[in-house]
Every structure is written in structure tokens, then in C-alpha cells.
Amino acid sequence: MNYEERTMESDKIYEGHILSLRVDTVELPNQKYSKREIVDHLGAAGVVALTEDDQLVLVKQYRKAVEKSLIEIPAGLVKTNEEPGLAAQRELLEETGYECSQIDFLADFYPSPGFSTEKVHLFLARGLVKREANLDDTEFLEVLQIPFEEALRKVRLGEFNDAKTMLAILLAKDFMEAK
């Protein structure tokens, strides 16, 4: 079945730094009209980075939207025309100071397809070499390392709450087991 919604009108509400907002008027399959509130977002890339001895590199940072500090995989916005895999490696280096010699694609996902265009690309990085981290002056984060198996336990026990982090750890486990 094809329930595609035709855009009849698009009202730009806000154009911002990391997101924009528009309200589209769409024609539904029953020919009625409805409004769709849509957040335009560049998309992001995140990376499960594993050291030689199976330590997972994580970052802890304050997330204003949810008013708490979250533990997450290194991640960040994909720049216009940037390859997601390169964005993941760039963010890994900037946030944690690690370069990697091997990068594998895990999966793409939509965090909130009900209202947001955001797509997140997940990777697995191995062969890590320590360089210098390089945060911009509005980024404050703490780098953590915990055994990968402990991270997996934390996902299963509900101790991590960030979608990309939970998904990436579960998918990395399956990816490595399938080899």
C-alpha cells in the first residue's frame, strides 16, 4: 500500500544552528489535509571505539534538552557533503583523541521519524592510536573507558539511555560475533 503524503504547502518557522523547523500541509490518502511539524536536522555519526584490550571509549556530557549528564559513544553532526564514516572518525579524534586504523559500518537509523529528518550512522572503530583531543569551546565532556562486556551489560540493565549508544553497542556485539 502506498500512503505517501503530498506536500501542499511548507511554512518555515525557524532556521537555526543545528536544526530548523517547518510545518508542512499534506494531502492524506483520503484527500483530507493535515499538518506535519517537521524538524530538519543534518544527521549524525557515532562510533563504537574499541581498544586493543576490548575497552570501549565513551564520553560523558551534559545534555541540556534532557537536563542530565549522559554517557554516550563519541558522536557528532555530519557536515554538509561529509562522508558519515569520516565524520565518525573526526568526532572520535576531536572528542577522545583517538585515531583508528579500521572502521566498519554497523547501521543507519532514524531516531524520531515521527517528526525529525535526522539520520544517524553507526560505525565500529578498531586499531586505536592515541593522539590529541580537540574540543571546541562550547563542548565539555569527560572521556571514560570501560570493558565492552560491561557496557553491554549496562545496556541490557537499562543503565544507558541514549538511543545511538544502546543500539551501537548491541549491534557491535552481533557484528563481532558474526565474524
Add this chain to the structure above:
Amino acid sequence: MNYEERTMESDKIYEGHILSLRVDTVELPNQKYSKREIVDHLGAAGVVALTEDDQLVLVKQYRKAVEKSLIEIPAGLVKTNEEPGLAAQRELLEETGYECSQIDFLADFYPSPGFSTEKVHLFLARGLVKREANLDDTEFLEVLQIPFEEALRKVRLGEFNDAKTMLAILLAKDFMEAK
């Protein structure tokens, strides 16, 4: 370390039907100010619904934000003061016509904590009994059933791209194996 950001000012940009947008001015740990663009969202509940013979109940619907049809677990917005578990059961019934006699909590997650307050609550529903679906007149969707193990394979192969669907299926697998 505490990197909490203090709100100095909050500008309401838009107040909508399923979301609102504000731009907060925050004080960073280095005493500088920065802007945070934040989407306020009620939150959602989603449910892995399994029939007696291990078929997973899914819904296929057009998602305007990403301009494509996605296959997802039944889910929807949590109403003000509604228990997430009851929201999950309500949405399951409205979208697919199934009631359940058993519901277990799987996990909570933040789809996009970088800009959105949205929290999603995931459940596992069993003991399904077929009643009548009841969609509102702006909702168009198709109900599908596939074996749970096939759904799990599709997550691992990257054939499902909705965060809550991928996470819920992977976590339901672990939940049932742990019993």
C-alpha cells in the same frame, strides 16, 4: 565532573501540536554563554507484541519527515499524566486491534538527547487477543506479522531503520533469553 548548564533565558519559538521549540541561553562551565535549540516533545511508548506462535506484530506507515514508509513496532505519544505502559497498550489496541494479558517493561531511551526532550518507553506484550483497531482519521497504516526471529535478522541486516523498533526487538530478545 559536573558540567551542568544554567538557563539564563528561554525564548519560546513555536508551540505546536506534537512538539514545541525554544532557544535557551545557557551558562557553560567556563562562564561563557551559548544557545541551545531544544524541541519539547511529550514522549512516546512502543511495544514488541508477540502472538502465541511468536509472530511479531508490526505497522507500516508513511513518515513525512523522512519521506518514506517505515516498518515499526506499534507506538504513539504518551498523553499528559498517562502511564507509559497504558499508553503502549492503548496504541497497540488502536493501531492493530490487539489487547494483551501480559506486559513487561523493557527500557527507556532518549532518541536525540542533543536537541530533543523526547523519551521513549519500550514494552513487551504477550497473551494477545484480537479486538477491533481504531485509528483516527489522520492515521493510515498497514498491520504486518512476521516471525520474531525474522524480525531480529532484519534488524541485524539493517533492514529496519527506526530506532525504537531496532532497540525494542534487540532488547526483547535479551529479555526473553534471560528468563
